[in-house]
Amino acid sequence: DTGVSQDPRHKITKRGQNVTFRCDPISEHNRLYWYRQTLGQGPEFLTYFQNEAQLEKSRLLSDRFSAERPKGSFSTLEIQRTEQGDSAMYLCEGGANVLTFGAGSRLTVL
Amino acid sequence: QQQVKQSPQSLIVQKGGISIINCAYENTAFDYFPWYQQFPGKGPALLIAIRPDVSEKKEGRFTISFNKSAKQFSLHIMDSQPGDSATYFCAAEGAGSYQLTFGKGTKLSVIP
Numbered sequence: 001d002t003g004v005s006q007d008p009r010h011k012i013t014k015r016g017q018n019v020t021f022r023c024d025p026i027s028e029h030n031r032l033y034w035y036r037q038t039l040g041q042g043p044e045f046l047t048y049f050q051n052e053a054q055l056e057k058s059r060l061l062s063d064r065f066s067a068e069r070p071k072g073s074f075s076t077l078e079i080q081r082t083e084q085g086d087s088a089m090y091l092c093e094g095g096a097n098v099l100t101f102g103a104g105s106r107l108t109v110l
Numbered sequence: 111q112q113q114v115k116q117s118p119q120s121l122i123v124q125k126g127g128i129s130i131i132n133c134a135y136e137n138t139a140f141d142y143f144p145w146y147q148q149f150p151g152k153g154p155a156l157l158i159a160i161r162p163d164v165s166e167k168k169e170g171r172f173t174i175s176f177n178k179s180a181k182q183f184s185l186h187i188m189d190s191q192p193g194d195s196a197t198y199f200c201a202a203e204g205a206g207s208y209q210l211t212f213g214k215g216t217k218l219s220v221i222p
Binding site: 004033040041042043044045048055056058091093098099100101102103104 | 116151152153154155156199201207208209210211212213214215
C-alpha cells in the first residue's frame with residue numbers, strides 16, 4: 001500500500017467518450033501530481049496541485065484534459081472526447097515532503 | 111526536445127555485478143535529480159535523489175554520481191540481485207518549477 005489510491009485501475013472506452021480518473025492520497029498529502037506514461041517511456045508531467053490550488057499545468061496538455069482537487073483532498077482527472085492517442089497509464093503522485101506514486105489507471109481508447 | 115537523455119535502453123547484468131545507468135541533461139536550471147524504480151503494473155518508486163551541491167550520494171547498494179560540469183549523473187547498483195530487475199528512470203526538476211522531467215527508462219535484467 002503506497003498510501004495513494006487510484007480508481008479505476010483499468011478503463012476501456014470508445015473514441016469520443018469522456019473518462020474520469022480519481023486519485024485518493026492520504027490526508028497529509030498537500031502536494032499532488034498527475035502524470036501520463038506511455039509504453040516504453042518515462043512519466044510525462046500533466047499538472048500539479050498544492051492543496052486545492054492548481055499551481056502548474058503542462059503546456060502540452062490539451063484543453064480536453066482537466067483536473068480538479070476540491071478541498072485539497074482527492075483529485076480527479078477528466079479527459080473529454082477521448083482519442084486513441086490518449087491511451088496510456090495515468091499516474092497520480094502525492095505527498096508532503098516525500099512523494100509516492102499510486103499504481104496508476106490504465107486507459108485504452110478503442 | 112528531450113531534456114533528460116538516459117542510457118542504455120536495456121541492461122543485462124549477472125547476479126553480484128554492478129549495474130550502471132547514465133543520464134545527461136541540458137537545462138542548467140535543474141537542481142534536483144531523483145532515480146525511480148518501476149516494476150510491471152506498479153507506479154514508479156523513489157530510490158535515491160541528489161542535489162548538485164554534492165558529487166555522490168550512497169544509500170545501501172545504490173549510489174548516485176553527479177558531474178555538474180558535464181551535466182551528467184549516474185546510478186550504480188552494487189551487488190545486483192535478481193530482485194533488482196525492473197525499469198529505472200532518472201529525472202530532473204528545476205528550481206521554481208514543480209515539473210519533473212523523466213528519462214525514457216532503462217530495463218534492467220539481473221540474471222542468476
